[in-house]
Amino acid sequence: MRCKTCEKPKVSYRKGLWSPDEDQKLRDYILKHGHGCWSTVSAKAGLQRNGKSCRLRWINYLRPGLKRGIFSAEEEETVIKLHAILGNKWSQIAMHLPGRTDNEVKNYWNSYLKKKVVKLEGSNSHASTTKSQDSANQSPEMRQISESLEPLEPPMQGSIDHDSFEGTQLPPFPKVLFADWLSMDHTTSQSLLNSNAGMNCQLDSNSNADVFQYGSFQVDDPPSSDFLHGFGDSSICGEFQLQFEHGGQILGGACYNYLSMDDNGVSFT
DNA sequence: AAATTAATCAACCGCCAGGCG
DNA sequence: ACGCCTGGCGGTTGATTAATT
The missing domain is CATH 1.10.10.60 (Homeodomain-like)
Structure with a gap:
């Protein structure tokens, strides 16, 4: 049988x-x-x-809104701090890094940051950077760090205030939404813009924020919850969903994407 | 220039939790 | 209550690329 x-x-x-x-x-x-x-x-x-x-x-x-390329100093710092608090909870760490995936964070940690931290601990052996697996055992310092990062939790409910994120001043260079997505088809990115996904990316020079228009987004039916589910299952795209639901525009929120270094070697940093 | 080693990153695997019939 | 299915997560592997000898 x-x-x-x-x-x-x-x-x-x-x-x-x-x-x-x-x-x-x-x-x-x-x-x-x-x-x-x-x-x-x-x-x-x-x-x-x-x-x-x-x-x-x-x-x-x-997925839209992914940030690729090297980690910024701020991101690096965030990962180190959060890893000290959360341990290998990559998905939770990634929630605090807009545009980064848990896999990316994990890889970055294993290939680079882990060594860096070990090195730092070696040179600063008295610093008590014991990795707490249990948040209940957090030191007051760690708890403070944890609390300072709390605003991003739950992920992306409403727009992120750039200036408040880790107290980081955002650079004035243009933010590029879906940059990587569009550049993936190196030869056809332009045609993608015009035809395939039917999306237009406009740079709002006044607000220094990207506006993603879905004016010509070819969807058979109005965006259903199912459709949005595809974007809403991540920390980044909660914002994407939110903006989509409210007029189909994304302002400079969580889905921003710095084009720090792309395949063409273009760097704004 | 070729061989070797190290670093990086995409993808797979296995486990677990939750939902559903 | 049970078993199945699915999604999510973290660990690990393997292919590729870069650096070194």
């Missing part, structure tokens, strides 16, 4: 790196319909990937 799951047709899913074509299919599908149930996304989008893989690809790479 075979169990129910055994009777399910075995689907051999593709593995490994995603091709630009697969990215395009997934992106197009989610923009049009939202992800809904991930396990059905791949089939509906015409992909031979499992749901988890699609979800991961969307969250870590295709």
